Amino acid sequence: MKRLVYINDDSRRYSYCDNRISNTKYTLWNFFPKNLWEQFRRFMNQYFLLIACLQLWSRITPVSPVTTWGPLIIIFIVSASKEAWDDYNRYLSDKKANERNVWVVKDGVRRQIKAQDIHVGDIVCLHENDEIPCDLVLIGTSDPQGICYIETSALDGETDLKTRIVPPISANMSVEQLEKVKGIVECPNPDNDIRRFDANMRLFLPSVDNEKCPLTINNTLLQSCYLRYTEWACGVAVYTGNETKSGMSRGTAEPKLTAADAMIDKLTIAIFMLQIVVVLVLGYFGNIWKHTKGLKQWYLMYPAEGPWYGFLVIPLRFELLCSIMIPISIKVTLDLAKGVYAKFIDWDEQMFDWETNTPAHSANTAISEDLGQVEYILSDKTGTLTENRMIFKRCCINNIMYGNDNGDALKDARLLNAVSSNDPDIVKFLMVMALCNTVVPVKSNDDTVSYKAQSQDEEALVNAASNLNMMLISKDSSTAEICFNESKFKYELLDVLEFTSDRKRMSVVVKEGQTGKILLLSKGADEAILPRVYPGQQKQRYLEAVEMYSQLGLRTLCLGWRDLEEDEYKEWSKNFQEASCSLENRESKIAEVCDSLERDLHILGVTAIEDRLQDGVPETIKLLRNAGINVWMLTGDKQNTAIQIGRLCNLITSEPNSQLLSISGKTEQDILRSLERALLITKNTCETKDLAFVLDGWALEILQKHSKESFTRLAMLSKTAICCRMTPLQKAQLVAILKSVGYLTLAIGDGGNDVRMIQEANIGVGISGREGLQAARAADYSIGKFKFLKRLILIHGRYSYNRTAFISQYSFYKSLLICFIQILFAFLSGFSGTSLFNSISLMAYNVFYTSLPVMTIIFDKDISETTVLQYPQILLHSQAGRLLNPTTFCGWFGRSLYHALVIFFITICAYADEKSEMQELSMVALSGCIWLQAFVVMMDSNSFTSPQIILIWGNFVAFYMINLILSAVPSLQLYTIMFRLCGQPSYWITMALTVAVAMGPVMAFRYFRNLYWPSPINILQQIEQSNGSIQPSRNVESALKPARTNLTNLLTGTRGSRGSSYQPLLSDSAESTR
């Protein structure tokens, strides 16, 4: 499918949409229905809607419909307002962008219009530093050569400048001509590929040249980029509004469900089942009672003949009574809490990166708990573990290795001497370093030259060359000037054979200014260059150099060149042009043509670039591994380099304690055999020994095809793996393998090649680094440095998990509590489905009385941050899901049943006989619930900060205030009830009794457990308490040593201990550790 754009043709300008950008999800009109529809897609909401509708049937409803409609509507309003607010902000920012003024040419006249009024085919004029309003095909710039620079960071996050060239067909047109130009651009339909634009353009009069001219991405100015260092530029709008490349690549990510959420859903279903059982049993009893006893109760006046559905009435009534068993507010409460966790991450000062001025950011606010349960971290290497700041360290030229003694070739006297003596090999080597790249030299005011480069390696090479007196002074689309030892040389840049990850090399074709000789200069990975040498060249020495450098953890590149004959070049150039113009399969065609030129190379030498480890990486990895997290490194780099980096950053320890299992081989059989062997060794080795396997992309491909199961088993057994030569897809596949066996994975990376794995993993973390922000944008969390990962996981993840575990189970507790009381009351009210509590109390219970205190848990910290970082093993506790699983839930369930029994029996005994007035008795029971829930929150909080205390007891006071106010309204059932109760000494005495009986055993049980069967958390709390706040001072350190070893034992026994010390009560609980 093609799109035809008629340049500057008013009659056809309305065939495509205008340039109005819209990121909003709703419009004013569809907000209500669409939002309702979205909300009702949740099962819970459907359930509550059904309950609410049933309540409208007055025959069966035990309480006023308000009890469900009220909370339901409040919850809907809360979620809807959040959506509306977000959408409104999006609308505002859209509006700002849409109403920006831009200059366009209309009817041959320059006019200023709003950005939203641009149409396809308009000619848009931009000035320096303007934001590009829509996707344009460049047709003219202020630069005589027809280039302009743009900054694309908003699009792909790359901060370097990119060159854009006016297509030759419109080059050299004057401003007047440009304003009148007419023509057709033939381009593909809108897509989201920001690296591809395979189109062509034809201009009509006044241009004479009527040929088709190919267009590439290099001839475009894409929306949301900025024009830099160029006075003006103008272009033809080809895609507008939401059809631009940046508009098409905006998408809404699928919401991720955390492990904790999945567990909550499971528990909800279990409770739902329980509810059905309770309803059936009580309904059965109800009908029995009605027929045996009810008909004799003359004052009830049961009609002898009921309607046909009579037997359904009582069960349905109980269904409505028990609907509160599932807390209607849990979703809202959890969403709010999760929002706060995310904010805490954004706010965290200690995760702020000074160097890049980036705070941590959580783009996905819903999955913080998962951070606390991470089991596998899959990390990229370059830019994630390393700084991605390339420094030229060593080189091997003409079989001589430079930089061996001091580790820095730039200071190697032999090299410096060779440079000053104009050694021809060295000069050529430096020339390739300076010319064979896509670096843009930018001259600043004081005549110094700085380099803007897309690739860090290229920048390092150019900088190193200039340090060795080979300076790249200037460069434009067709010429480059270098300066060597004070003399300048001009080169004509004929073609650039671009780098792709498949080709793993790049070349340029240049023509020497003075001699007119045509040269091919190439650089690339050893395996991409060395096979292309001319027959007979000695490669051995270079292979050794590559081997040695990668042993040192350095990145290597091979440089080469060859002379081109004029004819040969011309012939090739034609093919190249053709390939570049093709609309289909352009990339592979170009690769094929390039391949034909890049052969018979003379190898000049090997460069070695160091990429230093980021600050704090080894410590962080050690900490994370101590926390029981398995760390895998996935990289596109060479095996040796990868292993070396792995050693440096504590990923693999030295020989006696660890063993590297290499899965490799020349044939498929070899690879499969090595896999079997690795699996055997892994199975038979005690877990105290660190085992790591190493494999490369090719081996993974084979394994995927032939032995996926054994590989998966190996993956489950290995704590460490180094996977090199991985393509972006393979990285994602590895994540998928681990996910498929139920592990919680976190992928961290910084570059565009990590995006797929970041999106695939349960949690994606992006480093907002030097390779741009692509990864950070796709990720759920973005951080400035790898070392912040430890805070993200150990502090934020762990606290979030703990807090969510409490909030969710507590929500069930409080709902079950009041529901059990209702059920118990059924036994005293003839199973007739009378509600003990009045409608107002029931509604307010879930929404007001109990929602605030539980929120205080978002401030709770069980143990301090320093303790967690000191004993990272404690993460195993949350990783294994010890705080939220069927067992703990049974604890809460039992507690709510016990508390319900206590409240109910104390209430009916204390308020028996003449006091058993319905309203009073129900209020006593409700007060009991409120007292207990305040004490339960107190008991389960680990720390008390002022907001916690204010909220818990403020809520308590608010309960009395609200009920006293309600008691002053004569039309309510509650009228005067609370005043009467508060005046009775027996009311207060009853409350105290309830609390003592309900909380006493809980406290005693806690105490026994803390003292005699303490959990690791308890022990650490006790350590904290006994040492004051833990500072890693020396004497404390020594005192803590035994703990360390014990905790380490725990760590090494992770897998084993998970099974043995965690005894599930429900059959499906094995899943809960996942």
Place this chain on the structure above:
Amino acid sequence: MDPFEMQDNSKNSNKPKYSKFTQQELPACKPLLTPAIVISAFLLVGIIFIPVGLASLSASQEIVELIDRYDTTCVPMADKVGYIQDSKTDKSCIRTLTVPKHMKSPIQIYYQIGDFYQNHRRYVKSRSDKQLRYKNAAHFTKDCEPEGYTADGVPIVPCGLIAWSLFNDTYTISVNKKAIGVNKKDIAWQSDKNKKFGSDVYPRNFQNGNLIGGAKLNESIPLSEQEDLIVWMRTAALPTFRKLYGRIETDIMANDQLTVVIQNNYNTYSFGGSKALVLSTTSWIGGKNNFIGVAYLIVGGLCLFLALVFVVLYMFKPRNLGDLSFLSWNRNTLDCPN
């Protein structure tokens, strides 16, 4: 705000603003369940609960309560239901009671009914608060079915099953053969009389149907003065309940002979319920109810006992809190996988 946008603007630092709140560093106290805290908490509860329990129990014990279940004796053995449903027979029944202890005025007279489900959903809903309160709201009988309208379709005031089944036994009490007055004023809550039952609402068409439920009402007295009805309409939450019948405002001495003439009208026989007459003095704790006192004593005693157990345990099996040598959760041996 998107942090990415600000990236290049290095003059404006993106550093999050520091505050103790945002950094989660609010000063916090972290109480632990240490032996000292727990033992003293249990001790404290025990020390407070036992005196309160004693006080409640003695208050309850001081109350003199006289219960006389009369439903079984005030009816012929055969055909109880037929007897009670026959409106023509004289159903008076004389009970003689001896007062065991001095009873100080005011003495509350209650009737106690057992196995009567005032809390049944069919029953508890069957009333119209609007109708009781407002003169012109007689037609609000939607909830009162099946006692909303008479057979002629005229609204019943007060409507509903609760009012219809109003208790109608009466007691005439004499002490030592000398009749004493039973004060039936102010037995209902003042708030009900003022705000819930209208002073300008009079009973209409009440108990006019074929089925007579309970008591009839004097159509010339407004609802706000029909205190028996008001008391009855405060439904009880439990199937056995007492409702105030009246007060005796003179003291009754110990060993005095009480003669009560009961008009045994109310039908509890068809559903096997019980009826009793209760005379009781009052105190600060309300009526006679030993439950709170006993419960307090038990809880207080248990707390003291637990505190003692904790102390003993702590002495014989001392555990150093935070002592790392007993990480018992780590005892499992490390096996090689498979």
